[in-house]
Amino acid sequence: MNHKNIQKLLLLIIIFFSVIGFSKPAQAVMPPDFVFNIGYQIAQIFSLLTIFLSAILSVFYQFIKIKLTAFSLNKWHWVASIIIILAIAGGVAYFYGQYEQKIAYDNWLTESQKYNEQTKEVGDYETIDKLKISAIKNVDIQKTSNGAKFSSNITQNLNNDKSAQFIQDYYGNIANHALEKAYAMSKKVVDLQTFKNWYKDTNKITLDNLTRIDDKKSSLELTLYESDKYTRYGVLMTLLIENKMPVQVEKSEVRILEQGAVMANLRSEPNQAQEEKITTGFFTDNENYPIFISNNEFQTIINNNRNNYLVLDARENIEYENGFFPDSIHIRFADLQAGRWIEIPNDKFVYVLCWSGIRGKEVAEFLRTKDIVASYLENGANGWVEYGGQWIGSVKFSAKYSEERYRLVFNTTDVKEKVVRENIQLVDSREPWKYEQAHLPGSISFPIMYTPTTNLEGVFSQFKPNSKVIIICDGYVNCFDAKITGVELEAKGHQLLGRYNKPWEY
Template sequence: MGIIFIIIILSCFFPQISFAVMPPDFIFNIGAQVAQFLSIITLFTSIAFGFVYQFFKSRFGLLERRKLLVVGITSVLLISGIVTYVYSMDKQQKEYERWLEESRIHSQPIQVNDKQEKEAVETGPIQEIEDSFYNLNKDVAISINDSDFMQVVMSNRVDYVILDAREDIEYTNGHYPDSLHIRFADLRNGQWQKLPKDKYIYVICWSGIRGKEVAEFLREKELAAIYLEGGALSWFDYGGKWIGNVKFADKYSESRYHIVFTTEEVRNMVAQGVLLIDTREPEKFKASHISNSINIPTMYTPSDEIEKTFGQLPSGSKFITVCDGYVNCFDAKVTGVELERRGHEFLGRYNKPWEYAK
């Protein structure tokens, strides 16, 4: 009993500070348990002294002489218990307030001055974007001639791919060995995302006109695209690597692929039921077009919409393709071939639609 008494006294007058602050709910639970423990100790101590008191009273008759001692010890125990309880609750409250203050401080946003922010930007993710392959090469010329392209393909470089953006029938007719073939319409429809972001993309078309348009489109997507200035035709004549033919006319030499009708001839054939297929760009068609003509710009139609677009014609239709420029008049030939493959009859082209309504 004396040891317990000494421990309680020491805990009151020589408290030790705890440096590891537990969460408040844990502290409250511990405090409640301590209070309960002290209450139980006090209860058992009172019972024990009750038995002692009865023993002395019945056996030794020392009631009067022990009374003061019992009252004194009991009072000391009660006072010690109360003081310990009050002190522990006060300590818990102070630790809880300190814990809240520390939580508030650490939860505040960190203030960064302009210098620190600049340093973070220079060393953070933005720096990685600035160092991307495209940003490091965006000032490279957008075109390349046959001679320089020959040096590229004859080197051991592995930092490039060759993209053939022509139509399917053109690629089937002839192409650069191991080139990647994606139609321009499909690139615009999202397939540009299949291209590597960490390599140069050398674009091949037939004459260089479409290649320039493709390269400009890809650069808008932050891809390091470069088009072959003279296209496949110039590269083939230069003696560059090539599989198959390059000239469309060599394979499609029949007269219908070269016929260009006059306005009067077209009017007469339309009166006989011949359809007009306008292969001009969708924007041009919307701006103006011949009445009852159908807009089928093959070069501007994604592959997953081709069949639906070609399906606008009744089976076995006779048709003339309408165009007004270098590229869309070539598209007029391509569209003629594609529709022939689907059972229609291609008669020829008409390249002066602005005269038709006069």
């Protein structure tokens, strides 16, 4: 092999690795599982190093040839030299990529924190929207103590929901003292006279929240007024369905959530209503139980074979399917907020699992507002598995979905170009109150952590078939959510391209 052929071969290798081998983003994984699109920088470093080292080798060869006229390089020397040059250039480019990935992530994290702090200053969107999503409303005593005997505070359209209409008719009959009709719809665990005695003093009922869990089961909250007092209940109701129509209450589980007195002068002074919250004895006795526990404490509880606790996994479906704690129950956080919290017993200690503990803290705090003694595992499921705790399957969600599209992060220029050229559908995975405050034109709001299961199909229906999607996020937590959103959209036949984590630049 002569020198000209060797030079041509070297040039071809440089072009190949520069254009093909290193045109992709670096494969360094930064929390939360980001790969920033800096491939062109790495290609430049690799190319420059390869040319520089090749030049040094050429000069060195010429120097040796002049000094040692008898010395000559055979083809294997050249092959070895090329391999060494490529290895050095590739290694330096790789570590440069690692460094640039870290710098890019640190810069993004700083910008993200600053942006989210400014967002919070605008208003307490989180509190407002969580109340709206869960549809749990504080009862307006002045409004509900007068007027119609039955009223509904439900904001969503349930006109075409036969089960929801059945439930409203059932309580409407009770409120209007059509008790024989209500009894015919009830589960008939007592005789008619006993049923009438239960509701003889009822003068008004308001339906404050109704969430359909499945075809038969619903979670609801209602307030029942008797003379000068009111009682707020949480009810988990199962209906008997025949020929796709509800015909009777099959089962109902009832909890008292709150009680209070309606004062005689309420019309003129509505804020003077006396409220006395009723809590269960178990919650009262354990109200000061720590809201978080360590892995050691949790292991001790398991070792002691206590039967007065349960483990609640509040992660998303695909996380739970990947791996779970033995005998845990799984209810998504969005579903708990929407009403399924009533399925959680209030006479046991509840230990909440999420991936890292961040979401678990929110879940535990929410359940405690429902008089459930809930605590979260301090470092979540990931920390528990690293500790060596019991687990079935894998906890490494990111390891299962590690392909480049699940980790790739586009910059603002990339996103703008793709929206114009490729007709990309932008999907906003941020919290709902952020979307309401400001969002990218044409984006679809899909905050999966705040979307109850019953509403998921409605969100999916907004997408055109086989859409190419980029998921928008702006913080550590919702960028993890964005990856889950991408997996769910792929399961519906859409194509995930990657994430976009700087919407404030758009």
